[in-house]
Amino acid sequence: MTMMLKNKTFKFVLKVSLLVGLILLIKDQNGVFKKGTPMSESKILMDTIVKFDLCDDGHSMQQMKNAFDEAWKKFYDLESKLNAYDQKSELSKINDSFPDPIFVSSDSYRLIEASVNYYEKTNGAFNICVGPLIRMWKEAKKNNKIPSEQDYLKIRSAIDIRNIGLIKGGKVILKNKFTRLDLGGIAKGYAVDEVVKIFKQHGFDSFLIDAGGDVYASGFNCEGKPWRIGIRDPLNRSDIIDVVSVSDSAVTTSGNYERYYQIGESKYSHIFDPRNLMPQKSVISATVIAPTAQEADAFSTALCVLGEEEGFKIIDGYDNKFAAFIVLNNNDGLIEKKVSKHYKKFQ
Template sequence: MLQKCNLRKRMMGSDFELIACCDSEAAAAPYLQAGVAEITRLERLLTEFDEDSQTSLINRNAGIAPVTVDGEVYRLIQRCIRLSELSQGAFDITAGTLKSLYRFNTGNQALPGKHALKEQLRITGFRNIELGSDNQVLLRKKGMRIGFGAIGKGYAADRVKALWTASGLASGVINASGDLTAWGCQPDGSPWRIGIADPGKEDTILRWIPVEKASVATSGNYIQYFEHKGIRYSHNIDPRTGLPARLLKSVTIVSPGAELSDALATAVTIMGADAGLYLLGQLPGVHGIIVDEHNHVLTSEKISTHASI
């Protein structure tokens, strides 16, 4: 009988759990090792915190000169720009500079002044990313930065899944702190499932979702946030205004790919319930669960959820 063989490791700033369903731990070991190696490779390629990474090279040359990158990085940036266009700028890989205006998890703090916001917004915006021929990337303005924090974990999960399925693994899970992709079934034949946490009670499951050949990502304001004048502000910052999102407590996206789910969870958090659900309704195979500021649970059409048991 198959068994769940897992490995836990902190990578890309998150706690990853890799699960491979195999006949034995020995049979699962090559899959797990290959998964760790792939995530480690991607972290070195995409991180902002290693001066030798291609992301750092792009950022150092902002406003100076284009940088030639690997085709893999170039295509990822292309997809990020398309997601920015799709979400009308709610998702934006240049928004990281705005976080320097805030200190999350520090209790109460004031919102930044208009001048500080204006200065940071001046060097923010996906339309200032220029993609040239031969995999060249240029950030048009000095001081600009890109970062893959809102999509990198999902991309890594998709890459590991692609490696594993190409090698014949029929069932597995890649879980990055709750953002996961899964396929096949559990060893007992039941579907994989993920619990959606109640934003007001982190240890309580609000709903659970059966996951089959799908990926799930959640973004919420109940872990990293600050409060100002009695209002809770999320760590997700609107790239268009420079201000933190504050209306939605939790957004969970189910889609065919972890990269897409990861990015859309951020985008919908910024967009709000009405615009977010409208966007999800235009995308085939994409669904969402939203907990709004009044603790109402809103869902897109045709999503299958179950009450907590």
């Protein structure tokens, strides 16, 4: 990811969805939901509102409850493991483990391994070794003073992705004592994908998961049509700038339009290019459609750094299941909307 600066646990770049086509909850006298009717639950997790919408096809209330319970249990478990701001979390233990290798859960191992792969796929724009950069800018804001060249020199080597070592058998080692991992740009996407597996294992084909805007739409909505996901206007939060129709796809938006670091009279993006350690300037928001929420999460963050030309080159290198929509602030101060090659397929 580019990494998004956070003030608290899992404060992610705001990502918003609009659900269209859901109908009222109806059940028969036997406690079985009529085909096509939805059931929803929501909780606050990972410092955001997480919502599950299931479209029933004849399951009992108990079957739906069992699916919800297992899904929430998984989300809670991942939150406890991947929270960089909880000293008891598995991620914090990894960050404090230098110079020794440490056994980690399969979730953490897979997620770190995937993150290293996204670093390669995004030409370094997605980098989970940005903990020192986040910490530096928090201090800069606190002291009301932009980081100095010396500050940058101190942390540069710690942000090298090669500081992560993955050892067969489930061990991770950090090779620089100042390296700190931050999974904020991918953890929610991973959690959403894990819940997708759970709902499908329970026999549900049509459902929607929204974890603060990391959205996955499975099958069709409760009226038998593709899910319609609204993309908020980054400059006017009460408006929808576009709507996409998706099925068995994830939609995630990253951006810097609501959160920033103000130092003196200047405002700095909370999204940084980990290649040069500088705040990005031109991309206001980036939306990515992908087969999995993890992919959409990582690529949307990376596109905020890469911009139109380099970012779309990566997205267009995949098949038509991948698409992107970005809002730019060009050099003239004008707002531009750009779409990738396959985006129109989803309109």
